[in-house]
Amino acid sequence: MTLPLRIKAPLIFFPALLLSWECAVWLAGAAKIMPYPSGVALAAIRDIADGTLIDAIAGSLRRVITGFAVAALLGVPLGLLMGLVEPVRRALDPIVDSLRAIAPIAWIPLALLWLGIRGNAALFIVAYAAFFPFVLNTIQAVRLIDRKLVDAARALGASPLLVLRAVVVPGAVPTVMTGARIAMAFAWGSIIAAEMAIGIKVNPGGAATVGLGQLMVSTLYVKRDINGLVLYMLSIGLVSLAIDHGVRAFQRKATPWQR
Amino acid sequence: MATLTTPKIEARSVSKIYVSARTGDKVEALRGVSFSMKPGEFVSIVGPSGCGKSTLLSLIAGFATPSAGEVLFDGKPIDGPDPARGVMFQDYALFPWRTVRGNVEFGPMARGVDKTRRAAIVARNIEMVGLAGFEDRYPHELSGGMRQRCALARLLANEPDMWLMDEPLAAVDLQTRVILQDELLRLWGDAGDPAQRRAVLFVTHGIDEAVYLSDRVIVLGRRPGQVKEIVDIDLPRPRIGARTAPRAAALIDHIWNLIRAEAAQAIVEEP
Numbered sequence A: 001m002t003l004p005l006r007i008k009a010p011l012i013f014f015p016a017l018l019l020s021w022e023c024a025v026w027l028a029g030a031a032k033i034m035p036y037p038s039g040v041a042l043a044a045i046r047d048i049a050d051g052t053l054i055d056a057i058a059g060s061l062r063r064v065i066t067g068f069a070v071a072a073l074l075g076v077p078l079g080l081l082m083g084l085v086e087p088v089r090r091a092l093d094p095i096v097d098s099l100r101a102i103a104p105i106a107w108i109p110l111a112l113l114w115l116g117i118r119g120n121a122a123l124f125i126v127a128y129a130a131f132f133p134f135v136l137n138t139i140q141a142v143r144l145i146d147r148k149l150v151d152a153a154r155a156l157g158a159s160p161l162l163v164l165r166a167v168v169v170p171g172a173v174p175t176v177m178t179g180a181r182i183a184m185a186f187a188w189g190s191i192i193a194a195e196m197a198i199g200i201k202v203n204p205g206g207a208a209t210v211g212l213g214q215l216m217v218s219t220l221y222v223k224r225d226i227n228g229l230v231l232y233m234l235s236i237g238l239v240s241l242a243i244d245h246g247v248r249a250f251q252r253k254a255t256p257w258q259r
Numbered sequence B: 001m002a003t004l005t006t007p008k009i010e011a012r013s014v015s016k017i018y019v020s021a022r023t024g025d026k027v028e029a030l031r032g033v034s035f036s037m038k039p040g041e042f043v044s045i046v047g048p049s050g051c052g053k054s055t056l057l058s059l060i061a062g063f064a065t066p067s068a069g070e071v072l073f074d075g076k077p078i079d080g081p082d083p084a085r086g087v088m089f090q091d092y093a094l095f096p097w098r099t100v101r102g103n104v105e106f107g108p109m110a111r112g113v114d115k116t117r118r119a120a121i122v123a124r125n126i127e128m129v130g131l132a133g134f135e136d137r138y139p140h141e142l143s144g145g146m147r148q149r150c151a152l153a154r155l156l157a158n159e160p161d162m163w164l165m166d167e168p169l170a171a172v173d174l175q176t177r178v179i180l181q182d183e184l185l186r187l188w189g190d191a192g193d194p195a196q197r198r199a200v201l202f203v204t205h206g207i208d209e210a211v212y213l214s215d216r217v218i219v220l221g222r223r224p225g226q227v228k229e230i231v232d233i234d235l236p237r238p239r240i241g242a243r244t245a246p247r248a249a250a251l252i253d254h255i256w257n258l259i260r261a262e263a264a265q266a267i268v269e270e271p
C-alpha cells in the first residue's frame, strides 16, 4: 500500500487507541463510571434504531435554525443601520457592548420566567447568542466597503438606494457570512446549555419534544447511561462540523466572485 | 445655457484642504488651481506623486467639494457626481460581485434604460473594447489589461459627455500600455471629426504618455498642488503610429524639466 503517511498514521493509530481504551476500562473494572467504545457503539445502534437520537437532533436543530433566522433578521438590519449612520452607532454601541458581555445562558432564568419552558426560552437564548455576531460583523462589513466602489456607482448614475442595494449589500456579504458562521457556532453551542437548564424541569421522565440537551439531562439523572452521554457529545460535535460545512458551502455559493 | 464657447470644465482658483477626522491635521492638497477645457479637448494632468492629481479629478467628478473656489461643468457649478462625467479609476473599481456584463450594464441600469436596449449597449461596448467572449467572467478572473478594458467599456456604456481618467494605464505592463494608448485614442476619435470627440481629463505620471495623447498638458507642482504650467501639445493628429516625432521629444524634455526637482523630492518625502 502506498497511502501517504498523513492518512496511514491515523488509520493505524485510531483503532489502536480505541482498542486500548476498551481494554483499559474493562481491566480496571470501571465500566459503570467510564464510557467505552463498544458501549458507545451499542448506544448509537439503539438510539438510531428507535429514533431517539434523530428526534433529539431534529428538535435542537429546529430551535437553532429558528433562533439563527430571528437573529439574522434583527441583527443584519441593525448592523446596517449602525454601520451606515454614525450617530446611531455611537448611541447604540455601549448598549450592544454591555448586552454582549452577558453570557447568553445567564438569561435562562428570565427567559424561563417570561417565555416558559416549552421551548421558547431555549429559542430566545439561541437567538440572543447568534444576534451579536450578526450585528458586529455587519457593522464591520459596512465599514470595510470600498469607498471607491460607492463613488464608481454614483458616477454611473446610481441613486442612494441603488448604491445600498448594488454596492453596500453585496460588498457586505462576505463579512456578514463570516458573522453567520460564528453566529451558527454560538447558536449551536448555547442550545445545548439552554436545553440542559430547561430540560431538568420539563422532562424528568424523558418524554417527547426534547432536544439533545434535554436528552443528556435525562440520560444523566434518569438512565445513568454514560455511553449514551458520550454518544450525544459526539453527535453535538458532528452536527457542529456538518453545520459549519454547510454554512461554508453556502458562503461559496453566495459569493461566487471570491477566489 | 451651454454654448459653443462655454468651456466644458472651468476651474476657478480651486483649493482643497483635507482635515483628518481623527487628529485634526490639515493637508493642503490643492491651492488656487485654475484652468479650463474646451469640449472635445484631451487634457492630461501630470505631476509628482502626492501633488493632488486625484484630488482634482475627484472634485470634477463631484465626489468631493473644493475648500475654496469653484468648478463649473458646462457653465454650472458641480454638485455631486453626474453620469455625464464618466470616471475611470486608477485600480478600475470594478464591482467584484458583478461579471463583465454586469459591470458594463451598471450605468444604463442605474439610469433606467430598459432591458433590451441595455443588452444592445452592453454587447456593443464589450465588442468595442475587445472583451467579447468574456462577458461572464468576474473581475478577478481577468488580466490587468482586460480589467482595464472592462472599466473602459463600463464608462463608454453610459455615453458620458466627458471622460475623467485617473492613471488608467498605470497598472498594466509597457506593451499593453502602448496598445491601450492607441485604442484609447481610436475610441476618442484621434483620426475623426473633432466635433465628435468627448472632453477627456487624463491623469498620468507618464509624461511621454501625456504628450502622445493630449492637446494640452497641465503640469502640477506639489505641496500644495499648484499649476506650474499648461503646455500646448502642438503635434498634428492623427497621432496613432507617430510616436517619435522630434517635436514630441522636445515637449517631453520641457515638461520633465518642470517637475524633475520636485519629483526627486517626492521620492524621499513619501510616507
Ligand SMILES: Nc1ncnc2c1ncn2[C@@H]1O[C@H](COP(=O)(O)OP(=O)(O)O)[C@@H](O)[C@H]1O
Binding pocket: B018, B019, B020, B027, B028, B029, B047, B048, B049, B050, B051, B052, B053, B054, B055, B056
Ligand atoms: N481623503 C484624504 N484625506 C486626507 N488627505 C488626503 C486625502 N486624499 C488625498 N490626501 C492627501 O492629499 C495630497 C494629494 O493627494 P492625491 O490627490 O491623491 O495626489 P496624487 O493623485 O497626485 O498622487 C496627498 O498629500 C495626500 O496624502
Ligand SMILES: [Mg+2]
Binding pocket: B053, B054, B055, B166
Ligand atoms: Mg493619484
